[in-house]
Amino acid sequence: MKKDRLQADLEGLVRKWKDKRGNLIMILHSVENIYGYVPRDTSLKLSRLLDVPLARIYEVITFYNYFKLEPPGKHNVSVCMGTACYLRDAASLIEEIEKILHIKEGQTTKDEMFHLDVVRCLGCCGLAPVMMIDEKVYGKVKKNEVVDILSKYVKEEE
Amino acid sequence: MEKKIIYLRDTDSAQQDRINDFFTLFSNELRDTNLIEQVQLVKIADIGLYEKGVTVKILPENIVYIGIKNNDVKKIIEETIKNNKIIKELLYEKKSKQIRAVLKNCGYIDPESMEDYIAAGGYKALVKVLTEMKPENVIDELKKSGLRGRGGAGYPTWMKWNFARGMNSLEKYVICNGDEGDPGAYMDRSVLEGDPHSVLEGMIIAGYTIGSSKGFFYIRAEYPLAVERVQKAIDQAAAAGLLGSNILGSNFNFELEIRLGAGAFVCGEETALIASIEGKRGTPHPRPPYPSVKGLWDKPTIINNVETLANIPQLIAGGGAKFASIGTEKSKGTKVFALTGKVKNSGLVEVPMGITLREIIFDIGGGILGNRDIKAIQTGGPSGGVIPREFLDTPVDYENLGKLGSIMGSGGMIAIDDTDCLVDLAKFYLKFCVDESCGKCAPCRLGGYQLLRILEKISEGNGELEDLNKLKKISYAMQKASLCGLGQSASNPVFSTIKYFEEEYRQHIVNKRCLAGKCKALVYFKILPQKCKKCGLCMKNCPSNAILGSREAGYVIDPQKCIKCGACFDICKFKAVMKE
Ligand SMILES: Cc1cc2nc3c(=O)[nH]c(=O)nc-3n(C[C@H](O)[C@H](O)[C@H](O)COP(=O)(O)O)c2cc1C
Ligand code: SF4
Ligand code: SF4
Ligand code: FES
Numbered sequence: 098m099k100k101d102r103l104q105a106d107l108e109g110l111v112r113k114w115k116d117k118r119g120n121l122i123m124i125l126h127s128v129e130n131i132y133g134y135v136p137r138d139t140s141l142k143l144s145r146l147l148d149v150p151l152a153r154i155y156e157v158i159t160f161y162n163y164f165k166l167e168p169p170g171k172h173n174v175s176v177c178m179g180t181a182c183y184l185r186d187a188a189s190l191i192e193e194i195e196k197i198l199h200i201k202e203g204q205t206t207k208d209e210m211f212h213l214d215v216v217r218c219l220g221c222c223g224l225a226p227v228m229m230i231d232e233k234v235y236g237k238v239k240k241n242e243v244v245d246i247l248s249k250y251v252k253e254e255e
Numbered sequence: 256m257e258k259k260i261i262y263l264r265d266t267d268s269a270q271q272d273r274i275n276d277f278f279t280l281f282s283n284e285l286r287d288t289n290l291i292e293q294v295q296l297v298k299i300a301d302i303g304l305y306e307k308g309v310t311v312k313i314l315p316e317n318i319v320y321i322g323i324k325n326n327d328v329k330k331i332i333e334e335t336i337k338n339n340k341i342i343k344e345l346l347y348e349k350k351s352k353q354i355r356a357v358l359k360n361c362g363y364i365d366p367e368s369m370e371d372y373i374a375a376g377g378y379k380a381l382v383k384v385l386t387e388m389k390p391e392n393v394i395d396e397l398k399k400s401g402l403r404g405r406g407g408a409g410y411p412t413w414m415k416w417n418f419a420r421g422m423n424s425l426e427k428y429v430i431c432n433g434d435e436g437d438p439g440a441y442m443d444r445s446v447l448e449g450d451p452h453s454v455l456e457g458m459i460i461a462g463y464t465i466g467s468s469k470g471f472f473y474i475r476a477e478y479p480l481a482v483e484r485v486q487k488a489i490d491q492a493a494a495a496g497l498l499g500s501n502i503l504g505s506n507f508n509f510e511l512e513i514r515l516g517a518g519a520f521v522c523g524e525e526t527a528l529i530a531s532i533e534g535k536r537g538t539p540h541p542r543p544p545y546p547s548v549k550g551l552w553d554k555p556t557i558i559n560n561v562e563t564l565a566n567i568p569q570l571i572a573g574g575g576a577k578f579a580s581i582g583t584e585k586s587k588g589t590k591v592f593a594l595t596g597k598v599k600n601s602g603l604v605e606v607p608m609g610i611t612l613r614e615i616i617f618d619i620g621g622g623i624l625g626n627r628d629i630k631a632i633q634t635g636g637p638s639g640g641v642i643p644r645e646f647l648d649t650p651v652d653y654e655n656l657g658k659l660g661s662i663m664g665s666g667g668m669i670a671i672d673d674t675d676c677l678v679d680l681a682k683f684y685l686k687f688c689v690d691e692s693c694g695k696c697a698p699c700r701l702g703g704y705q706l707l708r709i710l711e712k713i714s715e716g717n718g719e720l721e722d723l724n725k726l727k728k729i730s731y732a733m734q735k736a737s738l739c740g741l742g743q744s745a746s747n748p749v750f751s752t753i754k755y756f757e758e759e760y761r762q763h764i765v766n767k768r769c770l771a772g773k774c775k776a777l778v779y780f781k782i783l784p785q786k787c788k789k790c791g792l793c794m795k796n797c798p799s800n801a802i803l804g805s806r807e808a809g810y811v812i813d814p815q816k817c818i819k820c821g822a823c824f825d826i827c828k829f830k831a832v833m834k835e
Contacts, residue, residue, distance in 0.1 A: 118552065119514070119534035126476060126515050160536040160693075162518035163476050180439025180636070180669050181595035183683050189821075216477070217438035220445075222595040223305030223602055224269050236269040240825070 106131070107139065111146045121149065121157055125164055134165040170205040170212030172250050174198075177227040179218030187226040191215060193243045210251070259336060260295045262312040264302040266321070274298055277309055280328045288332055301445070302362065304347065305602045317363070320345035352618050354581065356589045357565045358605045361449030366484050369491040372452040378497065380571035384460050385505040388571075390420055393464040399575030401587035402567075406432055406523075406560030407638065407665050407740075409586070409653040415557050418547040419465040422555035427467035429458050430532070430551065430558040433474040433481065434516045436523040437636030438687055440593040440667035443561035445603055447474065447481035450565065451488040455511065457564030459497065460571060462509040465557055469510050473528055476515040486513055520637075520691035524739050525550075525558045527693065538693045539739035560665065562591055582608035586652035586663075596633070596669035597624045606651070613647040616670055627672045631755070635664025637684040638744035640751030641677065660751040662744070676773035677752040677759050682710040688745035699742025702733040706749055714774040718764035726753060772834040775819045779835050780812050782823075786831035793823035793832060 110127050114120035124143065128135050135158055144151040158164040176182075176191050191202065194213055198206050205212040219227050224236025228246075235246060261281065265274040278298060285291040302310050308322035311331070318341060320331065327345060334340040364371035372378070384393060397413035404410045419427060431454060435443040447454060458470045474482050489511050492498045500508040514532045521527045522537040529551050531537040550556025566588060570578045579587045586608040592615065595601040599621035606615060612632055616622070623629050631641040640661035642649070649655050653663045671680065689703040706729050709722050730746035737743045753760060762768050769777035782793070782802075789809050794802040801817040804810035812823070824832045 119532050121534040122517060122531065123515065123534075126517070156536055157534070160519065164517060178438070180437075180633075180667065180683075181601065183439075184596050184669070184671070184675060218441055220441040220478075221269060221301075222439065222441070222593065223266070223600075225595070225601075227269070234269040237267070 107142055108146065111143070115147070121147070121154065122161070125154075125158065129164055133169040134167055136168075137166075167205070168209075170209050172210060172230055173212050173214065174247075175214045175216045175219075175229045177217065177219045177225070177229070178215045179222065179225075181218070181222035181225040182227055185225040187228075189240050190226055190228060190238055190243060193240050194247070197244060197247060210254070211247070258293055258295065259316075260297060260314040261336075262297050262299045262302060262314070264299055264304075264310050264312075266302065266304050266307045266310045271298075273309065277323070277325075277328070280325060281332070284328050284332045285336075288337070290332065290336060294336060305600055307347070307600075310347070312362075314363075319347040321347045352610060352614055353605055354589050354607050355605055356569055356581075357446060357453075357562055357591055358449070358603065359569075360453065361445055364450070366449050366451055367487055369452060369488070369495065372450070376572065377452055377568065378456055380568040381456050381459055381497065382503065384463055384571060385503045385507060390464045390466065393460065393571065394420065396571060396575035400570050400578035401575075401582070401585070402563070402570060402578065403586065403653065404560055405562035405566070405590065405665065407635070407662065409663055412559065412563055415547060415559070416461065416464050418545070419467075419555045419557045422548065424555050426469075426552070426554040427465055428551045428554060428556040429461045429465065429467050429470035430528065430556060431458055431470070431472045431564055432523065432525075432528060432558050432560050433472055433478070434523040434528060435475060435478075435561075435665065436520040436691075437638075437665055437667040439595055439636060439669060440665060442591040442593050442603060442666040444475075444478050444481055446561050446565050446591075447478065448484055451481075451485045452492070453565045453568055454485070454561055455488050455492055455498075457559075457567035458511060459492075459502070459509050460567050461557060461559065461564065463505075463507050465555070467557075468508045469512075471532055471551070472511065472513045473516060473522075473532060474513060476517055482513060482515065489513070519693075520687070521693045521739070521741050524741060527739070528558065529556065536693075538695045539741075541738060562666070583650060583652045585654055590651070590663070590666065592666045592668040594620050594668050594670070597627070597629075597672040597675070598622070598670045599624055608652050609650045611648050611650055612642065615651070615668065616647070620670065623670060623672050627674065629670060630673050630675065631671045631677070633661070633669040633671060633680070633748075634667065635662035635747070636667040637687045638662060638740065638747055639664045639667070640747045641671065641680070641755060642751075643755040660754055661747070674771050676769050676771035677756045678710060678714055678763055678769070679771075679773040681748045681752045682707065682714060684748040685710060685745065688741060692741060692745070696736075696738040696742060698733045698736040699738070699745060702729050702737075703742070703745050705729055706733075706746060710749070713760065713763050714769070714776065716763075716767045716774075716776045718760075720761075720764055722764065723753060723757065723760060768835070778819055779814065780817060780819065780821070780824060781833055781835060782810050782812055783831050783833055784809055786829055788829050788831070790828075792826050792828070796822045796826045798822060 110124055114124050128139055140154045178187050198211050200206055200213055202213055202215045221227055228235050228238050281296055285294055310321045312319045360375055364375050394413050394417050402412045462470055472485055516522050519537050522531045524539050525546050526540040527537040546556040589605050589607050591605045594604050604619050629644050631643045633641045642659050642661050656663050685707050689707050692699045692703055694700045712718055730750045733746045734743050772778045789806050799816055799818045801813045802810050
């Protein structure tokens, strides 16, 4: 479903940006926004539509942390490891989540439920340590609260 | 009665539950007193205060109450809303050591309303520039003001603009650097989200001054709200004729466009940022040529930080001399810092240049959490250094911080207390730079990695004294030989922690101890028999069965089995587990 729509969008996107210089990154942002990552077949199509070599597109995707080549999980868990959060022991939250979900940072659980990212300052250092699940921010998280927070999302599914 | 607005915010927590309760309390009370039509209730995401309980701000009077309890609601409505009386016990007294110049509108106007911005005096400077001033007059005012770049290096803004102005080219560009890379700072984000028009106004004035007709906002994609608000501001300004062609009948044309960063710290560096706007990998180029000569698409370009640009409107409106009346001899105006770490009130502060570190940390920041001892202050993020507490009375300006081995930076300021380990802190920043190195030049790519390896070795208990020399040597080589500022400054945190806290490194290397307890391999957990109540909780919670004993005999930790997770330390209610 989503893919069909993007297919149409992709041509529209390229039309919108075609005449602007330095457009590739902005186009990739739009793709990433729709899929949560940049699928290979999309890159192939972009290469054709924009008439740039696939290698150039991959060169850009792999340089920037924001662009991903793998689909994300259903819920995106981001733990802030900005300076304030680091000082308030965000590392122990990451450890705890890794232990509970059996994944490492940057990975997705087998059931594709959770994806764990370590990010930088979320802009609410006063609430450090901070973690974010999808759009929701959890501040002053204690290690022993992590289980409860995560399990809410699992229960929602059932 | 004049229409009032009440802003609500739970400054202890980002969770909505408590604030929702208060929202209901307030709206019920307003309904009961028939005031609901005259008062607008708004839940907001940042009120500029932190850890102050439930907080409300009442507009237009701008009264702030903190630590509000349920039964205060009635009183606030009765006394303040109805009878315009201030409730002293709840009032938050503003710290007078701050000056709000760049942040003057943030939190006070609706950032999505251009009318609000104009009502607060916005776009006056632009009108003045376009109707009364020549580009050289703008440069003169900038020169008089002494404004220097707020993005880190502190380069005089007038010189940068003057270079670009002098270039003979039909195409020139203005770029706003909104990449805010310091991992513990959010000044620029707050300005872009809270007062986007001020940055726009600064850019349009910049365009007019250097003779450019196109500007780019380069904003981190991680700041979607900032992007949205800046786009809205651009659309509003265009609709009002403040962008486009023949602006205010002056024959001056200017357009603005947003380009998104994509999560690469090095893209904050000017030449890398330019490459990124051009749609390429963000790798730096050697300078010279400087961007003001050969920048975006090889055309003369000026790049300024968000806060630098946000300073422009008030500078022009009030005149350069007025701007220069605040500050020290060589650093003028105010600086916004994101004060975090172990201070009681973390948050954004805006202070006059020349204020001392002590005033910032103690008078504004309220001192150190738990009234512990401050050990040092870190400024400048991963490119900066630490300043030990002996220098707390140093007035903050570019020169002084530089002399102490740190930098002004873009505005990260972190208080470090005696529970923080500086070897670990150096490792934290270095790891950041190693992750973010673009890999183009060897000193940064290899040097950073080697430094990190050595720090890891030290924090794992395998350090040798010779390592200290190696750290210094590699740091020095990186400073001298790296291509861009990232590599040149990546070793600053290491360099400055060794400079001031060599003893702490020696503790790690010689005594194999991390007194702050951060380096796991160098921490030992021990149960103090005189404090232990023999409850057995620690034994139940130890994930590796390292705690032996019984309720009769008491408990001990087997160091062979202990994995140093700290579970026993956290769980013991009697503080009987200690780290050493
Ligand atoms: C690795 C690196 C990262 C930087 N990151 C930023 C940044 O996030 N924001 C910023 O304004 N300047 C940053 N700078 C400084 C810019 O290169 C540039 O000096 C600045 O934007 C100039 O603006 P100003 O003169 O107004 O300060 C960075 C520099 C380096 C070397
Ligand atoms: S110093 Fe580092 S970031 Fe800068 S060009 Fe060299 S490798 Fe890249
Ligand atoms: S939890 Fe504390 S008091 Fe209880 S047995 Fe362990 S050390 Fe003793
Ligand atoms: S460092 Fe985590 S929110 Fe700022």
